[in-house]
Amino acid sequence: MRDPTAPTAPTAPPRGADPTPIVASARAAAASLADCAPGGGTLAAAAPLSGRAVFVLVFLPFALGHFLSSLMRTVNATLAPQLVAALALTPGQLGLLTSAFFLAFALAQLPVGIALDRWGPAKVQLPMLMLAGVGALAFAGGQTFAQLLMARALVGLGLGGCFMSAVKAISTWIAPARLPSVQGYLIAVGGLGAASATLPVRLALHYMDWRGLFLWLALAAALTGILIRALSPPQPASGRKTALLEAMRAVYRHPAFRETAALVLIPHTVFFGIQGLWISRWLTDVARYTEEAVGYLLYLGMAAVIFGAIAVGMLTEWAGRRGVAPIRVAAIGVALFICVQLGFVFDWRPSYQLLAVLFTLVGTVTGIEYTIVAQSLPGALTGRAATCLNLLIFLGAFAVQAGFGLVVGCWRPDLFGHYPAIAYQTAFAALVLLQLPGLAWFVRRRARNPLEWVSHPTRP
Known part of the structure; x- marks a missing residue:
């Protein structure tokens, strides 16, 4: 790690960087799925599939969709200098433009969740990804801030x-005891998508502009939807019409859902909102790194998401075998995540690089709430539970990403357009204050009942 007082670009990684970690992750995921008992999922009516079939027909196609979603969610962090230059955006406008994805994403959650439980994931994903493709096309052709804002929202909706x-798909075919590691691999694929939005995107911009990039993303969205529909095995669907408010109440009233959300929800929104945009701006404005250096550090951070997600899944399974509840793992992870954010608040100069990577590495622990909810709620509610979580997470991420920009915009930039460190310190301090009450409430509650720290039985 170089001297932070000399903010020159770090040495770029060599061409043809070793893909062994990614290949190893894919092989580990395949092995984990192969170990699962066929038909061990939550829906007994599902026809049995071998572990390899689950990996090829279920995990890979849906993971590809998650890969694309993560890439398009975080790509604005890399494109921010180009977008600011093209449209003369203020920090508030940049935050609003990028966070429009989160708002539209959140609004889609409950209707899509009910559709998942009724018709199954494959039938839902095809039209949704086609809609995302239309949004990417609109973004590529947008000429004004309002047009790009609407197009970005359409991408988030799709x-x-x-x-x-x-x-929902992997919960159908994977035994509950194996969900932490398999969902960890899924989150790792999302990390790979976010990593692809950094250095690979910067390399692509040598051959096309950001508009051309979104044309390719539109094509990728359409092809991914077709692939999912073609490969996914038929999954049982309830066919039961469920009122929207009834679906919300069934999930929000569940004690495990409420406890998990109280502890992990706000940290998760902070992770998504900051990692998707403001880490790159902080590296530019405060650390004063070049665009090339920022792209490299974003790539390292997103690579850390891959390993962090796999590690969290494996650690959660290991702890569960020793009687430690996943919620306890989440509490420890949230405490560490807040400590990392305090480094931003106090402007920890020994290594800005390490701080930026630690934010994404430790922040991956927030994804554990999906595993806790999937293990704790009845199988018929898994789709709606995931969508209710996403509704809250992405509404919060929208508020965090847009609000962070508004706070930073309260200060005036210097002649080079850099905002002062105190602007970012204030914004990060506000985020820490929002997260502390949930952790303090959890620790206080569990201190009164130490037996709740042990692992609870998973749902039937």
Whole structure:
């Protein structure tokens, strides 16, 4: 790690970087799925599939959709300098433009969740990804801030079912005891998608502009939807019409859902909102790194998401075998995540690089709430539970991403357009204050009942 007082670009990784970690992750996921008992999922009516069939027909297609969703969610962090230059955006406008994805994504959650439980993930994903493709086309052709804002929202709306469709699909075929590691692999694929939005996108911009990039993303969205529909095995669907408010009440009233959301929800929104845009701006404005250096550090951070997600899944399974509840793992992870954010608040100068990577590495622990809810709620509610979580997470991420920009915009930039460190310190301090009450409430509650720290039985 170089001297932070000399903010020159770090050495770029060599061409043809070793893909072994990614290949190893894919092989580990395949092995984990192969170990699962056929038909061990939550829906007994599902026809048995071998572990390899689950990996090829279920995990890979839906993981590809999640990969694309993560890429398009975070790509603005890399494109921010080009977008600011093209449209003369203020921090508030940049935050609003990028966070429009989160707002539209959130609005899609409940309707899509009910559709997942009624018709199954494959039938839902095809039209949704086609809609995302239309949004990407509109973004590529947008000429004004308002046009790009609407197009970005349309992309978020179309990608609103990618992660929860994957959760629903693998929850159908994977035994509950194996969900932490398999969902960890799924989140790792999302990390790979976010990593692809950094250095690979910067390399692509050598051959095309950001408009051409979105044309290719539109094509990728359409092809992914077709692939999911063609490969996914038929999954049982309830066919039961469920009122929207009834679906919300059934999930929100469940004690495990409320406890998990109280502890992990706000940290998760902070992770999504900051990682998708403001880490790159902080590296530019405060650390004063070049665009090339920022792209490299974003790539390292997104690579850390891959390993962090796999590690969290494996650690949760290991702890569960020793009687430690996943909620306890989540509490420890949230405490560490808040400590990392305090480094931003106090402007920890020994290594800005390490701080930026630690934010994404430790922040992956927030994804554990999907596993906790999937293990704790009845199988018939898994689709709606994932969508209710996403509704809250992405509404919160919208508020965090847009609000962070408004706070930073309260200060004036210097002649080079850089905002002062105090602007970012204030914004990060506000986020820490929002997260502390949930952790303090959890620790206080569990201190009164130590037996709740042990693992609870998973749902039937």
